[in-house]
Amino acid sequence: MFQCVFSSSVLQPLSTSCLFKHLFYHSATPASQKQPEPIYSKKTEIQRQTVQAHSIKLFIFSALQVARQLLLQQQQQQQQQQQQQQVSGLKSPKRNDKQPALQVPVSVAMMTPQVITPQQMQQILQQQVLSPQQLQVLLQQQQALMLQQQLQEFYKKQQEQLQLQLLQQQHAGKQPKEQQQVATQQLAFQQQLLQMQQLQQQHLLSLQRQGLLTIQPGQPALPLQPLPQGMIPTELQQLWKEVTSAHSAEETTGNNHSSLDLTTTCVSSSAPSKTSLIMNPHASTNGQLSVHTPKRESMSHEEHPHSHPLYGHGVCKWPGCEAVCEDFPSFLKHLNSEHALDDRSTAQCRVQMQVVQQLELQLAKDKERLQAMMTHLHVKSTEPKAAPQPLNLVSSVTLSKSASEASPQSLPHTPTTPTAPLTPVTQGPSVITTTSMHTVGPIRRRYSDKYNVPISSDIAQNQEFYKNAEVRPPFTYASLIRQAILESPEKQLTLNEIYNWFTRMFAYFRRNAATWKNAVRHNLSLHKCFVRVENVKGAVWTVDEVEFQKRRPQKISGNPSLIKNMQSSHAYCTPLNAALQASMAENSIPLYTTASMGNPTLGNLASAIREELNGAMEHTNSNESDSSPGRSPMQPVHPVHVKEEPLDPEEAEGPLSLVTTANHSPDFDHDRDYEDEAVNEDIE
DNA sequence: AGTCCAATAAACATAC
DNA sequence: AGTATGTTTATTGGAC
Numbered sequence: 051m052f053q054c055v056f057s058s059s060v061l062q063p064l065s066t067s068c069l070f071k072h073l074f075y076h077s078a079t080p081a082s083q084k085q086p087e088p089i090y091s092k093k094t095e096i097q098r099q100t101v102q103a104h105s106i107k108l109f110i111f112s113a114l115q116v117a118r119q120l121l122l123q124q125q126q127q128q129q130q131q132q133q134q135q136q137v138s139g140l141k142s143p144k145r146n147d148k149q150p151a152l153q154v155p156v157s158v159a160m161m162t163p164q165v166i167t168p169q170q171m172q173q174i175l176q177q178q179v180l181s182p183q184q185l186q187v188l189l190q191q192q193q194a195l196m197l198q199q200q201l202q203e204f205y206k207k208q209q210e211q212l213q214l215q216l217l218q219q220q221h222a223g224k225q226p227k228e229q230q231q232v233a234t235q236q237l238a239f240q241q242q243l244l245q246m247q248q249l250q251q252q253h254l255l256s257l258q259r260q261g262l263l264t265i266q267p268g269q270p271a272l273p274l275q276p277l278p279q280g281m282i283p284t285e286l287q288q289l290w291k292e293v294t295s296a297h298s299a300e301e302t303t304g305n306n307h308s309s310l311d312l313t314t315t316c317v318s319s320s321a322p323s324k325t326s327l328i329m330n331p332h333a334s335t336n337g338q339l340s341v342h343t344p345k346r347e348s349m350s351h352e353e354h355p356h357s358h359p360l361y362g363h364g365v366c367k368w369p370g371c372e373a374v375c376e377d378f379p380s381f382l383k384h385l386n387s388e389h390a391l392d393d394r395s396t397a398q399c400r401v402q403m404q405v406v407q408q409l410e411l412q413l414a415k416d417k418e419r420l421q422a423m424m425t426h427l428h429v430k431s432t433e434p435k436a437a438p439q440p441l442n443l444v445s446s447v448t449l450s451k452s453a454s455e456a457s458p459q460s461l462p463h464t465p466t467t468p469t470a471p472l473t474p475v476t477q478g479p480s481v482i483t484t485t486s487m488h489t490v491g492p493i494r495r496r497y498s499d500k501y502n503v504p505i506s507s508d509i510a511q512n513q514e515f516y517k518n519a520e521v522r523p524p525f526t527y528a529s530l531i532r533q534a535i536l537e538s539p540e541k542q543l544t545l546n547e548i549y550n551w552f553t554r555m556f557a558y559f560r561r562n563a564a565t566w567k568n569a570v571r572h573n574l575s576l577h578k579c580f581v582r583v584e585n586v587k588g589a590v591w592t593v594d595e596v597e598f599q600k601r602r603p604q605k606i607s608g609n610p611s612l613i614k615n616m617q618s619s620h621a622y623c624t625p626l627n628a629a630l631q632a633s634m635a636e637n638s639i640p641l642y643t644t645a646s647m648g649n650p651t652l653g654n655l656a657s658a659i660r661e662e663l664n665g666a667m668e669h670t671n672s673n674e675s676d677s678s679p680g681r682s683p684m685q686p687v688h689p690v691h692v693k694e695e696p697l698d699p700e701e702a703e704g705p706l707s708l709v710t711t712a713n714h715s716p717d718f719d720h721d722r723d724y725e726d727e728a729v730n731e732d733i734e
Numbered sequence: 735a736g737t738c739c740a741a742t743a744a745a746c747a748t749a750c
Numbered sequence: 751a752g753t754a755t756g757t758t759t760a761t762t763g764g765a766c
Contacts, residue, residue: 526740545755569741575757582756589755 360385369398421515505529509555520557527566527573528601531580535593542583542590545571577601 360366361381366373368389375381389395505525509516516523523530534551535543543551549567552559559566574580579597583590 528740565742568743571754571756572742572758573740574755 360389369402421512505533509533513555516556516558517554518557520561522558523556527569528577528579528598531570531573531591532593532598535580535591542585542592544588544590545574548574548591 358378358381360368361375361378364374364376366375366381366384366388368385371388373384373388375384508525509523515521525533530552531548534548534555535541537551538547548570549563552566552570553563574582574591577597579594579601581592581594583592
């Protein structure tokens with residue numbers, strides 16, 4: 051019946067359903083392959099992604115073509131049938147019985163495999179084989195497909211109704227007038243559909259022309275058929291609105307477009323983003339990301355004047371643009387002229403945000419999965435107590451810095467990389483990743499704080515994990531001690547209480563007590579930031595925050611543009627700002643209250659942003675003065691909120707095993723230690 | 735290569 | 751004497 055048009059496919063006749071399966075195989079198989087290539091070059095990876103993206107597009111297009119053909123065929127048959135009925139009255143209603151194979155399966159067999167299922171979409175997103183632009187196109191194509199699907203359902207109903215009426219007429223012997231009336235209506239409906247289709251094609255072409263849609267050269271615009279709004283999934287509908295709203299004026303020429311609300315102003319229609327940011331438990335991560343994005347941009351502008359997230363390889367990387375710019379100045383010129391602040395750019399930006407949100411959603415899910423996996427594996431690994439080696443955590447900065455890299459395990463976290471693209475996925479300051487589950491040998495490595503991850507939020511987020519898994523928290527002893535002290539109600543702890551905090555919070559510190567306790571004492575004595583205060587009960591340790599900040603100078607140089615960018619982002623990212631404000635509102639809530647514990651992610655975001663801001667503001671304020679750092683207007687009461695992590699990607703090179711049972715005399719009585727400390731805890 | 739920093743180890747002092 | 755606490759020095763290794 052049909053022939054597959056794929057070049058790699060053996061040309062063979064295919065039935066309708068077979069063709070769909072076949073096409074689906076072509077498009078879905080590469081994306082669903084779970085086996086990661088152990089070694090592959092970036093170039094081949096890009097090629098593979100391009101092929102996949104193209105395959106999917108081609109599949110969708112082919113499916114649509116088939117659908118159209120079937121529709122037209124059906125339409126012709128319908129017309130013939132009507133003509134015959136008109137000529138011969140109620141002569142032969144049985145004719146319908148001869149075509150069920152064509153009529154009935156149309157909407158079933160044709161539609162089912164067409165629309166990419168959420169699982170497939172998830173796979174695509176998970177593997178991130180598509181660029182944001184491609185995702186954008188895919189989203190819109192999906193939307194088109196769904197429109198078409200809805201239309202087919204509607205059409206099918208109409209047809210069933212027609213058949214029902216024909217049967218009724220056959221049995222009841224009614225006059226053919228009503229039948230003719232219905233048939234005429236059907237015909238008119240189909241004509242209207244064709245008309246709509248043409249208009250829709252024009253609209254798509256217009257979008258493509260203006261850069262809102264990227265369609266492969268030589269690939270005709272997808273035939274779209276509009277439907278009443280209520281039938282469109284809200285999110286896609288909103289997306290569609292936003293994309294098309296900028297071009298509504300020239301498109302809303304006919305009444306047919308009344309089914310698509312193209313007159314919505316995109317600037318004010320921030321509902322979906324806002325909603326998702328607030329309602330979605332993972333949305334706070336989005337907010338944080340959005341906070342990071344302008345900083346990245348600003349850094350890239352200032353530190354790498356010729357490096358721009360939207361400029362690469364002499365081409366403008368604005369979604370759907372790809373304009374060739376010979377040099378950076380010309381790119382800037384192009385950027386300012388072609389992508390100035392207008393409705394179109396805003397709409398494109400919003401689409402990009404949607405794409406990012408999708409990706410982030412997927413990222414969040416995968417993070418949860420990873421954490422569950424690790425927790426599960428830990429539980430199992432601790433069962434055989436033979437020689438459980440502690441794991442050491444690393445932040446994921448060692449992982450990809452490109453949004454295109456996409457192993458679920460090596461999530462494409464991109465912490466404030468100056469050259470990162472506009473929509474990188476940043477690791478939330480939360481979920482733990484390990485380079486591997488294997489034991490790292492007795493190699494001693496520098497053990498520095500997790501990059502850009504506030505210790506408070508990290509611990510809060512992964513509290514249960516740290517408690518149960520023998521993984522080393524990716525923070526220095528000094529940071530941990532400070533955290534312990536600042537968590538205490540009176541911001542002071544005895545040495546023993548500090549010990550207890552370590553063992554209580556981290557399973558890792560329930561072994562080799564002699565080693566780490568010595569380290570704790572050593573740190574307390576060595577660092578000026580820890581002040582010993584004589585007490586009635588004895589001596590307690592407190593934190594001198596000023597000294598602590600001195601000890602860890604912010605590597606992010608005084609960068610006013612960070613704050614400036616955050617403020618200026620308001621125009622574009624109203625919903626994101628809302629999330630930011632919401633999180634800022636939480637600043638007054640101390641850590642480990644409901645904000646952090648009840649909703650770790652949100653609390654996490656709050657403290658992350660807080661600390662981030664504190665770090666930045668502090669530096670802009672106190673560069674020349676040695677006075678108290680972090681006394682910005684956003685400085686919370688609790689010194690725990692002060693940013694402490696250096697913004698150095700390399701700092702994230704996580705610690706590997708420092709303490710193993712192999713390279714030093716282990717403290718075999720750590721169990722006893724812990725029991726003792728457990729008793730102490732009870733006393734507390 | 736040199737420097738810095740943090741982890742680790744250990745010696746030593748002091749108090750209880 | 752033994753332990754906890756605190757100080758100091760030395761070494762090691764990673765990162766810059």
